[in-house]
Amino acid sequence: MNKMRLNKFISNSGYTSRRKADELIFEGKVKINGETVKEPGTQVQVSVDIVEVEGKNISLEEEMKYIILNKPIKYITSVKDQFDRPSVLDLVDIKERIYPVGRLDYDSSGLIILTNDGDLTYKLTHPKHNIYKTYIVKINGLIDDETIEKLKKGVYIDNYRTRPCKVSLVSDDDRKSVLKVSILEGRNRQIRKMFEKFNFRVVYLRRISIGEISLGELPSGQWRHLRDDEVKYLKEME
Structure with missing residues (x-):
């Protein structure tokens, strides 16, 4: 039977990053089969267990999405905030749930990666990886x-x-x-x-x-899917 760590299951579902998943678990906002779980390493039986995060049932994404976006200024790099400012997610029209990798502040512009790949998000945001x-x-x-x-x-x-x-x-x-x-x-x-x-x-x-992923000539506010070679580079870089 296919099993997976709870925090990885949540991040791979596209709900949030693995780091944020850990926080939600510690805060008691995650349940497996109706029981609150507070250990990120708890094993989930994929396709069998019912995982609930903040009152919502989640499941694994069928297809991983990798997107590069040229963020304009005056957009936040989170799903929403208390001031109801526009989010970079408002600029991307796809059905899968994705989230930004890392941050780029409200008054800054440029390259932001969006994905539902929790493992890649963890890698690109963890300080142990030397990614310029x-x-x-x-x-x-x-x-x-x-x-x-x-x-x-x-x-x-x-x-x-x-x-x-x-x-x-x-x-x-x-x-x-x-x-x-x-x-x-x-x-x-x-x-x-x-x-x-x-x-x-x-x-x-x-x-x-x-790293070597460049914004190039992508216009402000526009996005594109990362090429296969770009995704491979991000996954393999140290």
Whole structure:
């Protein structure tokens, strides 16, 4: 009989990510055959057990979906929020339930991956995997080489030190600097806070790639299915 860990079953159903599934389980919001379960590693008998999350019966998705979207600004990267702001999911017209991988803040734009593959989501968001996320960043004012070197080495923000990253100057004029920044983390508003540390305000932030998956010429607000070779790359990357 086919069995699967409960948190993996929930994430593979397309309901949410594995990390969020763990939280729901610990909060007592998951039942198997009517009984509340609080251990993520509990084994589910696939196609036999009835799994209920937050009062809804869930089942495994029949087909995995992998989508790349060019997120416009003023969209959230979650299903919904308390302010009823539009979500990136509103831009994608498919019948399967999918969810965003990681975050891209409300005032930022660019590449976001959406999928119902819980294993891939876990891999791309877990800090143990060294996956660079690359951004084009415009700041107010001119930045010098010394500050760029400090950013590369890591800075203290929100009581933690950012990991070493890649920073290079693309262009500047008398009032603005444009940089290319690649980070291994994805903490809340991390890049904005990194530059704020040196009294620079980010006026434009666009993610252009995750690993070797590039946004390319995909127009703002548009999406496409990832190619088979792109999906294979994401699954096999370390």
